[in-house]
Amino acid sequence: MNTRNLRPLLICLVAATAVALLWHRFGMDTTLEIGAHSPYHMQAVDDRSNGGRSVATLRRDGGKLVLDCEIRTGYDWPYCELGVTLKQAPAGIDLSGYDTMRLWVRYDAPQPGQQLRIFLTNFNPAYSQVDVEGSAKVVELQYAPGRAAWPLEVKLSQFTVASWWSNEHPIAVEHAGTELTNVTAVQVSTGGTVVPGAHRITVERIEFHGKLIPAATFRLLIIAAWVLAVFAFLLFDAVAARRALRASTRSQLSLRRVNEALRLQSQNYEALARRDPLTGILNRRGLGDELVRVAGRGDDSLFPLSLVFIDIDHFKRINDEHGHAVGDQVLREVAQVIKADIQRTDLFARWGGEEFLLICPHTEPHEVYRVAERLRQRIAERMWPGGIRLTSSFGVADSVAGEDFAEGIRRADEAMYRAKQGGRDRVELQLIGGDGQAAA
Known part of the structure; x- marks a missing residue:
């Protein structure tokens, strides 16, 4: 293939690559939203199931979820939480394609600086069992809403396996890290150290953001496209060269015989x-x-x-x-x-x-x-x-x-x-x- 023919093809390929990269950077987004109107099962959970005396109630206020909680002493680690069931185990939702979580959450507590915990529960058949409560891995993120931006944006890579879950469920090393491939539930809970009194958690919405094609996969696709394009160029060039050689050989044979015929006449x-x-x-x-x-x-x-x-x-x-x-x-x-x-x-x-x-x-x-x-x-x-x-x-x-x-x-x-x-x-x-x- 001569340079004149190759140049526009290369320009088109470079332009297509640039457009694809820009589309992936500023578009190609996918979002999973959890809010008052989401189709998921939502409930208030408190420590009474563990012998505590705290009381939590859940209500919808327009487009918001409001969890009212009265923290009372009587349990070593009193808590209230808003639980959202995405799917019933062993089924779940694959969140590994998402990279960011955005939280529109407000927290009113008797004492400033109180923290919230966000839990993601992942069911892995390698160690989780449907009939064993708590066997699904829990990863968490803890923060103080009063000191964070609004809305709060965090990377899912910031979630870590809850230490209390690791202590209660020793598993093989290959499964020890954060897993988000089969998430069954999302919980918004009061912090680990919480003062007694009236607490209110208001959730406007929670969003998971990611790309339709993960960045690493997209880069591999771009590289593969270039490799295939180069291979196609080389193949086309080889075919064109062979055709040109055959045409040249045929032309030379014909010209030689014509010249011989012309010499015959002279x-x-x-x-x-x-x-x-x-x-x-x-x-x-x-x-x-x-x-x-x-x-x-x-x-x-x-x-x-x-x-x-x-x-x-x-x-x-x-x-x-x-x-x-x-x-x-x-x-x-x-x-x-x-x-x-x-x-x-x-x-x-x-x-x-x-x-x-x-x-x-x-x-x-x-x-x-x-x-x-x-x-x-x-x-x-x-x-x-x-x-x-x-x-x-x-x-x-x-x-x-x-x-x-x-x-x-x-x-x-x-x-x-x-x-x-x-x-x-x-x-x-x-x-x-x-x-x-x-x-x-």
Whole structure:
């Protein structure tokens, strides 16, 4: 792929990457909200279930949740809490894709500076059991609402496993850290050291914020997209280079043969008339002499003119596997088969190597096409020396009066090359107007 074509693709890829990064930074957000109108089960919890005397009540005040709590002595660690059940264990909600929690929570207490605790309960079947109360891991965050911003924004990475839970539930080291993959409940509770009296916790809402695609995963996707793009560029470049090489090779072969044909016309045919010593048929120089002789009678005796390029398929393999003596015998017999099946007015020559050229004066190309197909079949069906199965490719073209004769040879050569590319053992037709026909 040249630089001119690669540059806009790189610009597009860089632009797409920039847009994706900006979208991920300022968009692609996902939010989970807990409030008075959320569909989750909510309840007031106090220490009476542990033998205490504190009393908690929960009510909805417009769009707010209000927990009124009367802390009373009678239990070592008195508390009240607002419990929100997200799902019934063992089911839960995966909060690992969220990175931030925002709290719109107010706390009115008898003594300033009282702290609140936020609990997240995660159920892991590796150590949690539905019928064992408290077996789900509890992670917590403790803060003083009176000293914090409004709303308070904290990273979920700031949550730690509650020490009292770790002491009561020793688990394997691989599960010792904070886990948020299957959260069943959220609790807003009074602090660990709380003074007796009337307490009120007002929750406007709690939000969990994150990205639809986590940052680490998104970066991997961007890297993967670039790797795939580079691979696609390299693959396209390799395919384009191969096509260019094939086109160049084909062009060079055609140009070489055209140049040889042009040299044929410029030579002195009378002085160079020869026959091929191996096959006994005309060689290029002899063919040129015969063309001059026929053309001397006038265009009416030559046109319409058709040409056939004939090439023996895989001839090099015959020489390599059976020897040059067998290859020479094959060339002689191919010349005999073709010569025996053409008209006396046709001109037949060995063009070089395993290639032959047949010129049919005063014959339409479609008639010659049928002749070429018949010759192809006879070659394919014949028994050859050494048990060889022989096939050949034919290219048929026409030539008109006033046209450079090399152009007709070039079209026949291109048609024969197309037969090679089409699988060999076939006939291809190339007319001046571009119409073609093929048969196998």
